[in-house]
Amino acid sequence: MPPDPGDTQRDLRPGRDAPGETSTTTAQPSGTITGMLLSGRYRLRTRVGSDTAAGAEFWRAEDTMLRRDVAISVLRRLAADPAGDDADPAADGESVGSTRAGEMMVRALRSGSFEHTGCARLLDVLAPGSGGMPPDVLGAAVTEWIPGKSLAEVVSDGLIKPTAVARGVAPLAAAAEAAHRRGLVLGIDHPQRVRVTPEGKVMVCFALPRPTVTPADDVRGLGAVLYVLLTSHWPLSGVDAARAGLAATERPPSGELPTPSLQRPGVPVELDTLVIGTLGPEDAPGHVHTAAAVHRLLDEVIAEDDRLALFPPEHDGVPSSPGDVWQDDDAGQAQPDPGRRRKLLTGVAVLAVAVVGVLVFLSIQFGSLLSDDGGEGPAIVVSTPPVAQQGGEPGEPAPAPAPGAVGDVVAAAGVEVYDKAGTGDNSGRVAQVIDGDGGSSWKTSTYKDQFPVFKPGIGIMVSFASPVSLAEISIESPSAGTVVQVKAAQSADDDVEEMSTIGEATLSDGTTAVSLDGGEPVAHVLVWITRLSGGGSENSSQINELEFRRTAVG
CATH class of the missing domain: 1.10.510.10 (Transferase(Phosphotransferase) domain 1)
Incomplete structure (x- = not known):
């Protein structure tokens, strides 16, 4: 790989590559080097490989017009073929002279309409001898850059x-x-x-x-x-x-x-x-x-x-991951999850209150039966702690819950990644945000730039068995700084623009409670991420658990 040009390429730095500027019309030197601009548009950034049998170099480059990463395959003329008239022998008995390069460019043009999710899409074909192309470059093909x-x-x-x-x-x-x-x-x-x-x-x-x-x-x-x-x-x-x-x-x-x-x-x-x-x-x-x-x-x-997912797999030398159904026998005991402990204590407290309420009701009914029989039976006294009154005279009934008061937890019936601008980041793990386990999680892909450079956002669409009025959502996440909007949807396939926003928040490290406008019952709720956590070229967000609570009724 040729050495980095260093100070000799100052005219090729970002900001000097707009069409019509001097750097795009000056004749390019021989060879391909970091920082070089091809065809006045594509700046070579990192050489990531080469196929010597094809005479091709593989580069990660920047499309300076659309400000995105692309992959470029560059065909180079061999030193033994300065005129480019005849094909020359290369590695593995192949020849990569002008004639053979022309055949390769024709095949690339033929594939221009071919698109498939298993390969990068062809974006551009650069012919040899065009403006801004080095003299020893016999052509180039520009495709989508595959992150990873x-x-x-x-x-x-x-x-x-x-x-x-x-x-x-x-x-x-x-x-x-x-x-x-x-x-x-x-x-x-x-x-x-x-x-x-x-x-x-x-x-x-x-x-x-x-x-x-x-x-x-x-x-x-x-x-x-x-x-x-x-x-x-x-x-x-x-x-x-x-x-x-x-x-x-x-x-x-x-x-x-x-x-x-x-x-x-x-x-x-x-x-x-x-x-x-x-x-x-x-x-x-x-x-x-x-x-x-x-x-x-x-x-x-x-x-x-x-x-065979229900049966223990054969040992394959790879430790089990947290999302696997079957875990290794010798795996260390998992650390206790504070979030799960809090939920368990809350559930026990609610159950205890319900039991006391039932006992009080039964005692009152039993006492009423004895009183109706003439008051001859023994008196039964049930001693219960006094209920604190919030204002008003003693003996007055407690006021009904205010609109939007938080009630019990609502179980989700389904969940999926909502990403109409992409293929859905880690869609196989999104169910872990509603599994009740704060130790499992779903995470977005890592993006070089913040939203909306590559896409307007990405979200998690949660569906309920029947419409429900919601008062609050708790979002457990370690990705501080993530900005989310909670939107109500009539259908899981609705466009974001058609949904109404019922809450929004910037997440902190831990659990963030977001109050919702639970006026109208909803069957689908979108947790829409509009800003990722991180910075620079490493931007991603992780969500461990989503918990919805319905609006309390008086």
């Missing part, structure tokens, strides 16, 4: 549960299946072309695979991604593995690929068979030939895991 981690960063964090690997790779397999049906390829056989989102979903981030890549190579790539996430070793090119910061798979003298289950416990036989079926010889028994077959087999593994 590279494969090397993911496996460096430790082992991943096999079923989580299957769930993460399934969208990528679906994307490959859809692309192959349209005559396209994704280039999954290179480890630095894919990234893993904070939710664990594996996606293709960088475009421009070499022209010789076929659907069969994508199928092998799917198997390689499964293999590296299960074993932390890349089973294909050792050169690519080293360049990506991954360990290469060591094969025995026989040359056979070791199965994932031989390197770690708990890998289902279905995943073992699938991985070896994609990476083995094409004429071997059980070879997997298509991405559609990979997708179908992964779906079967996921469905089987869901079916």
Whole structure:
């Protein structure tokens, strides 16, 4: 990677990249360096990898016009091809001269209308020789930036549960299946072309695979991604593995690929068979030939895991997480939750008051029966503590509760992440905000900028079995500074603009009580986050528990 330009790139600093300024019209130097502006719009920020067989460099860049991160695959001319007339041999026997680069750009243009949740969307294609392009750049493709981690960063964090690997790779397999049906390829056989989102979903981030890549190579790539996430070793090119910061798979003298289950416990036989079926010889028994077959087999593994969720899983070498149904036998005793203790004491106190009330009522009724029989029976005296009167003369009835007085807790019937501008952050964990356990939680993704830069906000939509008048919501959260609006909705699919705001607050570290306008009964309530906790490029919010209380009745 070329060295950082330092002081020589002062004209390329932010604020000097608007169209029409000097820095966008000056001829670019040879090579790609940090801070360089391509086509007067895309500023290169961090080089995150390269595919030497394709002559491609992978960059995280900034779209200076829309102020957002993008991913750019840049095709570079080799030093041995200064004129760019003929294709030149590159690593792994490939050639990446002008002719081959042109083929790659044509394939990129063909994929312009292809969109899938398993791969980044193509945003722009930069032709060679256009304004603001270095002379040795043969073209570039701009795609969405996938936040999260590279494969090397993911496996460096430790082992991943096999079923989580299957769930993460399934969208990528679906994307490959859809692309192959349209005559396209994704280039999954290179480890630095894919990234893993904070939710664990594996996606293709960088475009421009070499022209010789076929659907069969994508199928092998799917198997390689499964293999590296299960074993932390890349089973294909050792050169690519080293360049990506991954360990290469060591094969025995026989040359056979070791199965994932031989390197770690708990890998289902279905995943073992699938991985070896994609990476083995094409004429071997059980070879997997298509991405559609990979997708179908992964779906079967996921469905089987869901079916067996009520049974203890086989030990897979990964400690259980707080959200798992089955916990390790040797796990330490959980720390007591002050919030749960407070709720328990409140419930016991309410129950005790109810019991005393019932006893008083029964005693009065029993005494009345004895009095009606002529007063001959023994007198029964029930001694109860006096009830404090709030104003008025002694003996006057207590006033009815004021409107909006807090009553008992209302149980939620359902909950989901409300995110019409995205795919829903950590939607699989949102049910933990109504499970009564303050030790479990739901958390947003980490955003580089505050709302509303990427989206206007994100929320939790809570539904009740029947409409209810609400007086208060308690929000337990460690994310101080989070700003929320509580909105009443007629339907869980209503737009935010159509909802009425019944409360708002800035959360503190702990439990924040928010008073609500409980005039009209509501069946759906949205806890809408308009500002995240944090600062700089690390903005996120966590909610441990939501508790709703109805309006008391007199």
